[in-house]
Amino acid sequence: MATDAHIGDFLRSRRARIRPADVGLPEYGRRRVQGLRREEVAQLAGVSVDYYVRLEQGRGLSVSDAVLDAVARVLRLDATEREYLYAVARPDRSGAGVPAVQDVRPGLRLLLDSLAGTPAFVLGRRMEVLGWNAPGDAVMGFSRMGPGTPDIPRHCFLDPASRTLYPEWPLVAAECVAFLRLAAARHRDDGELAALVEELSLLSDDFRRLWADHGVTEKTFGVKRLLHRTAGELAFSYETLRTPSDEDTLLVVYTPEPGTGTAERLAALTAGAVGAPPA
Structure with a gap:
């Protein structure tokens, strides 16, 4: 062995x-x-x-x-x-075998859309954004992340705008890499995941340095601070929920504390976004 x-x-x-x-x-x-x-x-x-x-x-x-x-x-x-x-x-x-294709089930899609006014999105094992609702797009800008399926690692390390969006960028970057390292151990036959790690290692000094730290972490819950390009400072409590049909598909929900500036700015930001077509 x-x-x-x-x-x-x-x-x-x-x-x-x-x-x-x-x-x-x-x-x-x-x-x-x-x-x-x-x-x-x-x-x-x-x-x-x-x-x-x-x-x-x-x-x-x-x-x-x-x-x-x-x-x-x-x-x-x-x-x-x-x-x-x-x-x-x-x-x-460690779960060897070619990973199944991940997507957003109709029931999960319905759940996303039912969270009116609450930013939410679905992540796959490579932290690709498989789906989101209109408030999630209004806050995170997934539809502006270029062609194809957006993903958090490329946005974090290859898009300079991420360093403005995340005031705590070093923490976000370290958590992103630590989650990818754990995923890579769980899914050793995922060629796309291996290619993503190779790409980011080649193109980002920060990714390469953090990958060498060998940190590993789950994506669970916490506080996410953002600096939105029009809404300004936002602070959300976030929860990450595993879906029952695929433990590698994660539902992430951002919730503002009621009565805070974030809640007010989110309401104004999403007023025109709730009716927009989701991903």
Whole structure:
């Protein structure tokens, strides 16, 4: 059973985050690496140094749950990082197979359109925007993102306008890359996803730098701050919901706090957009 070669970069990046003192080890002598040494991880995980070295080098191993759990514990991986570790360590269990074509079901389309006055859109596994309602377009400008299916990664890294739209662009960019890295581990046979990563790595220094950080994250919930070209500053609470028919199809809903400036500006912005034809 072959281990993915990229596991080494991920494990090295994670052990670099942890100081020996954080795990009860003394810090003495000159350390050539930042964070924990490989032999220290092996000791704390209860495996031989040779075994851990082979794991980090991506050499063929049949890795047990117990070993992966121990390494995850030592490196203090969160739930998403732990899932990523399993996916790259045992690629045959990571959902291999040509991914199905994603689209917006009629029922989901109806749900989008029923959210009158509330920006909402549907994302695919590559963060392509599969559909949106009129308020979502009024806020995000999906219909202005050029021909073909718009997608968040290309807009974020290749369109200079994104740095104005997102006042917190560095955070948005890091989350975008971390979501793509997790998706790439889950869908190793998705050629279009691999091509997207290759394209952005070639065309964007920022993407290439963030990809090398090996961050992984789910898209869940939070606050999205925008600087709209006509409406000005907007701040939404957002929720990301997985659809029951395809867990890789995500419904994203932006909701303003009632009575805020965002709610007022959104109402004015969408007054002429609600009747517009959605995607």
